[in-house]
Amino acid sequence: MEKPKPIIANAPCVISSKSKSKSKQYLDCVFRYFDENGDGKISPGELRDCMRVSGGEELSLEAAEAVVQSADSDGDGLLGFDDFVNLIDAQEEEERVRSLKEAFEAYEAKKGGGCITAKSLRRALRQRLGEARSVEECREMIRRYDENGDGVISFEEFRKMMMMV
Numbered sequence: 001m002e003k004p005k006p007i008i009a010n011a012p013c014v015i016s017s018k019s020k021s022k023s024k025q026y027l028d029c030v031f032r033y034f035d036e037n038g039d040g041k042i043s044p045g046e047l048r049d050c051m052r053v054s055g056g057e058e059l060s061l062e063a064a065e066a067v068v069q070s071a072d073s074d075g076d077g078l079l080g081f082d083d084f085v086n087l088i089d090a091q092e093e094e095e096r097v098r099s100l101k102e103a104f105e106a107y108e109a110k111k112g113g114g115c116i117t118a119k120s121l122r123r124a125l126r127q128r129l130g131e132a133r134s135v136e137e138c139r140e141m142i143r144r145y146d147e148n149g150d151g152v153i154s155f156e157e158f159r160k161m162m163m164m165v
């Protein structure tokens, strides 16, 4: 099954708002936009219509049901407001991890190798940021975030490192 694009990107009130703040008001606005019949719940059909109207990816009813099911806490086959917020959160988290993975790949010693070494860090800094660092400096940077002390940065360690900066 193909993964639908993040739902939140398809809501017009999101597109018009420059800030990506997740205020209650803002989520409320998105929620109401999805909730066509105003019963305070989002059905798979509503989710689907909404994606279509807003020019998002065409979603099959089965796919919409699967999305709803993934966040449906009380099992009624509909999304209440809290479920909806959780769904958005989960999707944003997924999005964040995806872009982190991309960044990580650029620093990896070997594509798919799963670690950043002092050498690969040095190369990536030079290529991507035009920063010339010595291997020693790169070793030092790695040491700072190398939690398990294996001398390289794993994706998990990289993730924590990025959260700190």
Ligand SMILES: [Ca+2]
Pocket (backbone or CB within 6 Å): 035, 036, 037, 038, 039, 040, 041, 042, 043, 046
């Ligand atoms: Ca509804």
Ligand SMILES: [Ca+2]
Pocket (backbone or CB within 6 Å): 146, 147, 148, 149, 150, 151, 152, 153, 154, 157
């Ligand atoms: Ca490590």
